[in-house]
Amino acid sequence: MGVTLSSTILRKVAMALSGIFLMVFLLQHFVINITSVFSAAIFNQFSHFMGTNPIVQFLLQPILIFGVIFHFVMGFVLDIQNKRARGTRYAIYKGSANSSWVSRNMLTSGATVLAFLALHFYDFWVPEMNYKYVEVLPEDPTRYYEELVHKFEDVTRVVLYVISFFFLALHLTHGFSSSFQSMGFNNKYTPAVKSFGKLYAIGIPFGFAFIAIFHFLNH
Amino acid sequence: MKLILKIWRQENATAKGSMHTYSLDNVSPDMSFLEMMDVLNEQLMEQGIDPVAFDHDCREGICGSCSMFINGEAHGPDRLITTCQLHMRKFKDGDTIHIEPFRAKPFPVIKDLVVDRTAFDRIQHAGGFVSVNTSGNTQDANAIPIEKADADKAFDAAICIGCGACVATCKNASAMLFVSAKVSQYALLPQGQVEATDRVLNMVKQMDDEGFGNCTNTGACEVECPKGISLENIARMNREYLSANVKG
Ligand code: HEM
Ligand code: SF4
Ligand code: FES
Numbered sequence: 001m002g003v004t005l006s007s008t009i010l011r012k013v014a015m016a017l018s019g020i021f022l023m024v025f026l027l028q029h030f031v032i033n034i035t036s037v038f039s040a041a042i043f044n045q046f047s048h049f050m051g052t053n054p055i056v057q058f059l060l061q062p063i064l065i066f067g068v069i070f071h072f073v074m075g076f077v078l079d080i081q082n083k084r085a086r087g088t089r090y091a092i093y094k095g096s097a098n099s100s101w102v103s104r105n106m107l108t109s110g111a112t113v114l115a116f117l118a119l120h121f122y123d124f125w126v127p128e129m130n131y132k133y134v135e136v137l138p139e140d141p142t143r144y145y146e147e148l149v150h151k152f153e154d155v156t157r158v159v160l161y162v163i164s165f166f167f168l169a170l171h172l173t174h175g176f177s178s179s180f181q182s183m184g185f186n187n188k189y190t191p192a193v194k195s196f197g198k199l200y201a202i203g204i205p206f207g208f209a210f211i212a213i214f215h216f217l218n219h
Numbered sequence: 220m221k222l223i224l225k226i227w228r229q230e231n232a233t234a235k236g237s238m239h240t241y242s243l244d245n246v247s248p249d250m251s252f253l254e255m256m257d258v259l260n261e262q263l264m265e266q267g268i269d270p271v272a273f274d275h276d277c278r279e280g281i282c283g284s285c286s287m288f289i290n291g292e293a294h295g296p297d298r299l300i301t302t303c304q305l306h307m308r309k310f311k312d313g314d315t316i317h318i319e320p321f322r323a324k325p326f327p328v329i330k331d332l333v334v335d336r337t338a339f340d341r342i343q344h345a346g347g348f349v350s351v352n353t354s355g356n357t358q359d360a361n362a363i364p365i366e367k368a369d370a371d372k373a374f375d376a377a378i379c380i381g382c383g384a385c386v387a388t389c390k391n392a393s394a395m396l397f398v399s400a401k402v403s404q405y406a407l408l409p410q411g412q413v414e415a416t417d418r419v420l421n422m423v424k425q426m427d428d429e430g431f432g433n434c435t436n437t438g439a440c441e442v443e444c445p446k447g448i449s450l451e452n453i454a455r456m457n458r459e460y461l462s463a464n465v466k467g
Contacts, residue, residue: 007423008393008433009460078433082391085432087324091225091238092317094291095390098442104390106435178436184461186454 011078016182018071019175023200025064030204033211040145047144051128072114079107102174109171116164123151152215161212165205172201220246220312224259226271227319229328232335236328238317248308252295253278253285255307272331278303280445283380286387287332288319293384293443301382301445321387325394325429336383338429339397343381345425346418347401349410360410369407376403378446385440385448391432396440398426399456400448406459416466419459 005011032050036043050056095104102109127147131137152158176197180190222243229236243259250258253275260270276282285302289295295305310316320328325338351357365373377400385396402419405411411418434453441450 006427007460008395008427008431009423009457010464011433012435013457013461078391078435082393082432082435085324085392085430086322086390087392088322088328090288090291090319090322091227092288092291092319093390095437095439097292097296098388098439099390099437103435103437174436181436181450181454182434182457184454184456184458186451 011074012182015071015074015078016179018067018074019179021067022071023172023176023179025067026204027200030207034207036145036148037211037214040142043148044142044144048139048141051132051144052139068117072110075107075110100174102170103178106171106174109167112164112167113171116160116168119157119160119164123157149215149219152212153219155216158212158216162209165209165212168208169202169205172205173198176201220248220307220310220314222246222255222310222313223315225315225317226332227328228271228331229320230330232327232329236331238319246307248306250307251278251303252287252289252305252307253303272329272333274333275303280304281380283382283445286321286334286336286383288317288321288387290317293321293388294382294445298442299445299447301380301384304445321383323383323386323392323431325392325431326383326386334383336381338431339381339383339394341429342394342398342422342425343401346414346421347405349405350414351410363409365408372451373404373407376400376407376448376452379404379444379448380446382445384443384445386431388439388443389432389434390437390439391435393434393440394426394429394431395434395453395456396444396448396450398422399452402456402459403452406455415459416463419456419463423456423460 005014032043032046035046095101124147132139177190177194180186180193180197185193224241224243225238226241227236228239241259241263243255243262246255246258253273256271256273263270274284274286276284278285280301280303283301285294287294287302289302289305294300294302296309297305318332320326320332320334321336322334326334326336329335379397379400381397383397386392386394389396402422405418406415436450436453438450441448
């Protein structure tokens with residue numbers, strides 16, 4: 001995978017496409033989660049639909065998993081290639097003079113998000129798979145809200161989640177507008193894209209963090 | 220002023236290099252950086268030490284040959300200048316200045332601060348030209364009307380001097396800014412359309428074959444470029460490249 005994408009520009013575009021795909025997913029995920037703040041019933045309804053709909057389960061979910069794996073594997077591949085392209089390292093390299101920290105450390109912020117994803121899978125996806133396919137328990141359309149709230153009773157988990165969302169925000173601060181540039185989109189709308197990107201990059205992770213803290217304080 | 224210079228010395232392409240320290244007195248703030256290097260070299264020769272090899276030619280910011288990575292930045296701390304346009308007034312008495320060659324796998328060191336940038340020439344040969352019949356019935360370029368905005372943008376791209384600062388400064392050693400400038404200067408003009416598809420495909424292929432890195436849009440190139448070549452050109456090249464791939 002990935003490695004066979006033959007040119008630097010195609011690899012870059014693939015990176016951007018997978019990033020945009022993940023950002024769309026993230027928005028959808030957020031919209032569902034935020035309902036849990038307002039109404040357990042609505043949250044359960046959405047979650048029951050997502051958890052049982054065959055298109056979501058057997059088409060969208062595999063695509064999502066592929067998208068995530070593709071994105072981070074490609075991220076590591078590009079980073080290795082880029083380090084190699086430098087050869088001998090500089091004794092003094094003043095990156096801060098000409099570029100932002102976030103833009104130079106996408107791998108660091110990305111890897112933090114990856115570590116979070118591992119925890120997140122362990123928290124929700126593994127129990128879900130266990131529930132449905134290992135123990136094959138009968139579906140209870142009202143179980144989701146309880147499961148969610150239960151997870152956020154633990155302060156350690158809430159702290160880890162909030163830290164991860166902070167790194168996600170850093171990742172997206174550069175990633176959002178960067179993906180447009182990679183796709184060849186740079187014109188009079190670019191300042192608007194950048195502003196909207198900042199809004200998304202801070203807003204969505206902040207929202208997720210809010211949800212986690214909300215349930216922690218409310219239980 | 221008095222300076223401590225830490226300079227990369229490397230005998231030849233295969234030798235192992237290292238940083239050497241020299242101290243230099245009586246540097247005038249009005250000197251250009253290269254004049255300061257000349258003074259250093261005279262001092263070294265008097266001491267029987269091999270002078271520091273560095274690239275230079277025009278010394279007025281138009282040829283692009285002077286390179287040098289100074290205190291962690293291509294062409295040093297100032298903006299929109301080459302090393303020959305950098306002045307010692309940018310530094311303070313007692314400063315330590317680190318001077319390294321432009322570093323990239325495709326820019327191997329020849330000696331000291333001199334690097335081989337012929338990778339750029341090969342990229343140009345791959346498509347950075349228009350084929351014009353010059354057998355006597357050449358059309359006057361001005362006979363083809365071109366919108367002012369396009370002409371300006373083409374010119375802004377064409378002022379790239381091929382110095383390689385973009386590669387040197389990019390954390391990924393990507394040559395996208397250079398190549399995109401060379402693609403854009405033709406892509407924006409009707410004269411460039413005939414070979415547009417092959418041009419972008421061949422130049423990008425050559426760029427990749429040379430071993431330059433993948434762009435991650437940090438924007439460092441645009442900041443360090445002595446000619447202020449814009450990232451817009453990279454987006455334009457990506458568009459050209461994608462549509463050329465679709466056309467095949
Ligand atoms: C929900 C999770 C994630 C989202 C929404 C996301 C989004 C993005 C976006 C939009 C870009 C910009 C693409 C471009 O510049 O063309 C990007 C770049 C990048 N991502 Fe992610 N990402 C996520 C997770 C990860 C993970 C887990 C890693 C693991 C290491 C990672 C590593 C990278 C790297 C290294 C880049 C820089 C590549 C580049 O700019 O060319 N990302 N990401
Ligand atoms: S784009 Fe700028 S930095 Fe790069 S080679 Fe051209 S003039 Fe030099
Ligand atoms: S010597 Fe020609 S640009 Fe510096």
